[in-house]
Amino acid sequence: MVTAANITAGFTSMVLAASGRFEGAVYLLVLAIALDMMDGRVARLLKATSEVGRQLDSFSDAGSFGLAPALLIYLAILHELGAGGIIIAVAYVLAGLFRLVRYNMLSDAHSKARRTMGLPIPVAASYLMATVLLRDRLPVWAAVALVLLMAAAMVSRWRLPELKGIGPVTAMLCIGILNFFAFLMWPNLYTAGWWTLWNVCTIVAARTQDRRLALETPAQR
DSSP, X not given: OHHHHHHXXXXXXXXXXXXXXXXXXXXXXXXXXXXXXXXXXXXXXXXXXXXHHHHHHHHHHIIIIIIHHHHHHHHHTGGXXXXXXXXXXXXXXXXXXXHHHHHHXXXXXXXXXXXXXXXXXXXXHHHHHHHHHTTTTSOHHHHHHHHHHHHHHHHSOOEEEOSOSSSHHHHHHHHHHHHHHHHHHSOSHHHHHHHHHHHHHHHHHHHHHHHHHHHSOTTTO
């Protein structure tokens, strides 16, 4: 039911984007992100995890965080580039689908890993949503660069932190989520810059933690 609500929010966002109601489309995708964060946890809590659930979750992510934000940013900004804007939006969609397929191949349906390969597609979508909210303050080339950067980050082999367990990196991820909601309340270049800077610090902290753990002996672990 939670995943179905995610799909519904993503589709309704596309309907709003098609009618030019871009802010409303963004906030529906925010709702989809919240639902996406819930469904896996609810399934594990109820011991209802399954391969079917994981596949359905990926299909919902493909719509809500692949197709919906790509359509949104195309209609809001990239349409000015004509066919070039379509190509850039499609590149984002394809990168997102590749990331989802690779995640399904490498992950366990019944547990969540501490690290994930490539930028999670909801995070990439959140940056496209932020760009739409700032569309009157950013040049088109900045939107193009960001969309391509998100696409490249999703297909990369970077090992990035996940919301799992208790520790400083998990705490930093939670603060990063709060920073995103702060940006939504006050969408400007300052809140967007702080949110991005915090995300970079979180990635650096996670890599530092991984290197420290790798140097520990089995006995120390």
